[in-house]
Amino acid sequence: MRIGVLALQGDYAAHRQALGERGIATCEVRTAADLAGLGGIVLPGGESTTMMSFLRGTPLAAALVRSIQAGMPVLATCAGVILLAREVRNPPQDSLALLDVVVERNAYGRQRESTVVPLQVEDAAALGSSTLEGVFIRAPRIVAHAPTVTVLARRGADPVLVRQGQILAATFHPELSANSPVVDRFLSLCGGAP
Amino acid sequence: MDFSSPEFRVKVGLAEMLKGGVIMDVTNAEQARIAEDAGAAAVMALERVPADIRAQGGVARMAAIDKIEEIMGAVSIPVMAKCRIGHAAEARVLEALGVDFIDESEVLTPADEENHVWKHAFTVPFVCGCRNLGEALRRIAEGAAMIRTKGEAGSGNIVEAVRHLRAVRREMRRLGTLEPEELVPAAKELQAPLELVQYVASHGRLPVPNFAAGGVATPADAALCMMLGAESVFVGSGIFKSQDPAQRARAIVRAVTHWHDPKEVLEASRGLEAAMPGLDVGALSPEEMLSRRGW
Numbered sequence: 086m087r088i089g090v091l092a093l094q095g096d097y098a099a100h101r102q103a104l105g106e107r108g109i110a111t112c113e114v115r116t117a118a119d120l121a122g123l124g125g126i127v128l129p130g131g132e133s134t135t136m137m138s139f140l141r142g143t144p145l146a147a148a149l150v151r152s153i154q155a156g157m158p159v160l161a162t163c164a165g166v167i168l169l170a171r172e173v174r175n176p177p178q179d180s181l182a183l184l185d186v187v188v189e190r191n192a193y194g195r196q197r198e199s200t201v202v203p204l205q206v207e208d209a210a211a212l213g214s215s216t217l218e219g220v221f222i223r224a225p226r227i228v229a230h231a232p233t234v235t236v237l238a239r240r241g242a243d244p245v246l247v248r249q250g251q252i253l254a255a256t257f258h259p260e261l262s263a264n265s266p267v268v269d270r271f272l273s274l275c276g277g278a279p
Numbered sequence: 280m281d282f283s284s285p286e287f288r289v290k291v292g293l294a295e296m297l298k299g300g301v302i303m304d305v306t307n308a309e310q311a312r313i314a315e316d317a318g319a320a321a322v323m324a325l326e327r328v329p330a331d332i333r334a335q336g337g338v339a340r341m342a343a344i345d346k347i348e349e350i351m352g353a354v355s356i357p358v359m360a361k362c363r364i365g366h367a368a369e370a371r372v373l374e375a376l377g378v379d380f381i382d383e384s385e386v387l388t389p390a391d392e393e394n395h396v397w398k399h400a401f402t403v404p405f406v407c408g409c410r411n412l413g414e415a416l417r418r419i420a421e422g423a424a425m426i427r428t429k430g431e432a433g434s435g436n437i438v439e440a441v442r443h444l445r446a447v448r449r450e451m452r453r454l455g456t457l458e459p460e461e462l463v464p465a466a467k468e469l470q471a472p473l474e475l476v477q478y479v480a481s482h483g484r485l486p487v488p489n490f491a492a493g494g495v496a497t498p499a500d501a502a503l504c505m506m507l508g509a510e511s512v513f514v515g516s517g518i519f520k521s522q523d524p525a526q527r528a529r530a531i532v533r534a535v536t537h538w539h540d541p542k543e544v545l546e547a548s549r550g551l552e553a554a555m556p557g558l559d560v561g562a563l564s565p566e567e568m569l570s571r572r573g574w
Contacts, residue, residue: 132356
C-alpha cells in the first residue's frame with residue numbers, strides 16, 4: 086500500500102517521515118495524476134491560503150474531491166482540516182467542502198499561543214489509545230459540526246480530532262508527536278498495518 | 280541541547296509548516312495582501328527592502344512598530360520581522376508585539392560584532408543566516424529554529440546563495456563519511472558543538488529546516504535553490520523591485536512547489552516583465568557584502 090501526501094506546501098516531509106517510520110511507502114502529490122493507485126491521502130499542515138491557490142479550479146482539486154467522495158481514506162491535519170471544512174471563518178475562504186464542520190482559522194492566536202498539551206480522549210476504543218498529545222501550531226478551531234461527525238478527542242470543550250466516514254481530521258499535528266495513535270488509526274482506515 | 284522540549288518543538292513545528300513555500304519581504308499592508316493572494320506562506324515585515332537599504336546606506340534597524348502592526352493586521356499568514364544581530368532588546372520588543380518568527384538578520388546593521396542573541400531564552404522562534412555548516416550549527420546551538428543559507432541580499436544575483444547552499448550540503452555530506460573519533464576534530468574545525476556535528480553526521484541533515492535566501496529574482500532562481508536542497512525560499516527585493524510584483528510573486532510560488540518539473544517552471548517563467556536590476560557581487564568590497572555579517 087502506498088499513501089500519498091499532498092505536497093503543495095507545508096509539513097509534508099514530517100508526514101512522510103511519520104509514515105516511513107511505520108514502514109509505509111509514501112509519495113508526494115502535486116498533480117491529479119499523482120493520485121492514481123493510492124491507499125490513502127494525507128492533507129498536511131501549512132498555509133491553507135497557499136494550498137488553496139494551487140487547488141482552486143484545478144484538475145487536482147477535482148480529482149481529489151472525486152477520490153475522497155469515492156471513499157479514499159484521508160488524514161487531514163491543521164491546514165488540511167481547513168481545506169476540507171464545509172465552512173471557513175476568520176477570514177472566510179473557499180474550500181473543498183467535504184467535511185461537515187465549521188472552522189475558524191488561527192482561532193487560538195498567533196505563534197506565541199502555539200503549544201503542546203495533553204488532550205481528552207472521548208473514545209479510547211475508537212482511537213486505540215486513552216492518552217493523546219496535541220501539538221498545536223497557529224491552530225484552527227472546529228466551532229460547529231454535523232451530527233454525522235464523531236468527536237474522538239477534545240482540548241477543553243473544543244473538538245480537535247474528529248471522524249466522518251473515511252476522513253480523520255485533527256486540528257493539531259500528530260505527525261509531530263512520536264508514535265501518535267492518530268497516524269496508526271489512519272493506517273487502519275487505509276486497511277494496512279498496524 | 281534539548282530538541283525534544285515542547286518549547287523547541289513548537290518553534291521547529293512552525294518552520295516545518297513553512298516548507299515548500301515562499302516567504303516574501305513586504306513594506307506595507309498592500310504589499311502584504313499581494314503576497315498572500317499570490318500564495319506566500321509567510322511575509323517578512325520590513326521598512327525598506329534590502330536593495331533600498333543597500334542603496335540608501337546608514338544604519339538599518341528593526342522596522343517601525345506601526346508598520347509591522349499594519350502588516351500583521353492585513354494578512355492571515357504568519358508575519359516575520361527582523362532584528363539586528365545581537366540586539367536582544369529589539370528581539371524582546373518583537374516578541375512582545377507577537378510576531379510569529381524573528382529573523383536575526385545580517386541585512387540590518389549588526390548591534391554586536393561578537394555575539395548573537397541567545398535564542399533559547401525566547402518563546403518566539405528565530406531564523407538565522409549562515410554561509411557554512413559551522414555558522415549554521417552555532418546558530419542552532421544558540422536556539423535558532425530555522426536556518427537560511429545567506430545569499431547576497433538586495434543584489435538580485437543568485438551566486439552567493441548557490442555558493443552557501445552548496446557549502447552547507449558539501450560539509451554535511453563530508454561529516455557522513457567520518458568515523459566517530461574523526462567528528463571531534465571536525466567539530467573543532469567547524470567551531471560547532473560536537474553534539475550537533477554528531478547529529479548531522481548520523482542524520483545527513485540539520486536538526487531544523489534549512490531554507491534559502493538572498494538574490495532570488497526569478498522563478499528559475501527559486502527552483503535552483505530547491506534543486507540544491509533548500510526546503511523553502513525567502514524572496515526579498517526580487518518581488519517588489521520588479522516591474523510586475525503580483526505576477527512575479529505567483530510565478531515564484533509556483534516554481535517552488537513544482538521545482539522538480541521543468542514544464543511548470545517554464546509556464547511560471549512565461550510572460551513576466553523585467554526582473555529587478557542585478558548587482559555584480561564580485562565588484563562589491565568585503566565591507567559591502569551583507570552576507571559576511573554574522574560570527
